[in-house]
Amino acid sequence: MKNKSIIEVMDVNFYYGQFRALTDITMDFEKNRVTALIGPSGCGKSTLLRLLNRMNDLIDGSRVEGQVIFEDKNIYAADVDPVEVRRRIGMVFQKPNPFPKSIFDNITYGPKLHGVKKRSDIEQLVEVSLKQSVLWEEVKDILNRSAMTLSGGQQQRLCIARALAMKPDVLLMDEPTSALDPISTAKIEELIDELRENYTIIIVTHNMQQAARISGMTGFFYLGKLIEFSSTEKIFTNPEKKQTEDYITGRFG
16 A cells, blocks of 8 residues: 655756756655665765755755655745754764764754753653664663764664654665674664654665665666666566666676
8 A cells, every 4th residue: 555655756856066966856755664775876876865855955066956845845945944854854874973972962962952951851852762773771871971982883773863863754864784784784674664663764775685675665776867666576576677677686786
C-alpha cells in the first residue's frame, strides 16, 4: 500500500555555478518509509539529499530551479525560513560530527537554541533521544563526559539522537555507516528499521546490500539524472532500465 507523500520533488535542476549537478528530478518520498538513493560517486545523490533541507544554500554560487514541496509548501519559496526547514528535516552526515561538548550538551544544544528551557523537559528530551538511538544504556552514567571519548559507532548514534532531539519529521542520512565497522553498521541499520515507525528516512548509500536490506523504495542516479525509481525489490530483482541492471550487477560504477 502506498503511503502519503511527505516530500515531493518537482522538475528540479540544481547548479553549482555553471555546472548542472541535477537534471529534471521529479520524485516523491512517502511518509514513514525508508528511501535509498544509490548510484556511482558524483552522480548527484548527496546533492539531492542536501537540497531537501536547503543545506546547499550554504554553498556560494549554487541555485535551484523547480520545487521541493514539503507538507504542501515549496521550501524554496521566499517566505520560508531555512532554519525551520532544517529543524523539521534533520540530517546525519557521513562522518560522525559530534560537537566538542558533553554527551548531554550535544543533545540539548539545538533544543535550547529553539527555546526549550525547563530543566525537566531537557532531561527528558536527552533520555528519550538517546533511547530512540539505542545509546541510552551505554552512556546514561557518563552524560557529562565529552562526546569525543565515544567510539565512532557511538558518536554516529549520538548524532542521530541529536537530530531526533529537534523532533523532525524527516531524517536525511548521507552514507551514515561508511566510516563505521560492520558491528556498528548493523546497529545503525537496526536503528533505521525501528525509526521508520515514526520518521521518514532518506538515505544515500554506496552499499547496495545495505539499500536492499533497509529501504522500501530505491532511486538510482547516474550523472545527475534519476534513471529509475521504484520499490527496492523491483530495482534489485527486475529493474526496467538496462543501466540500472548494469549498476546493480556490478558491470559499471
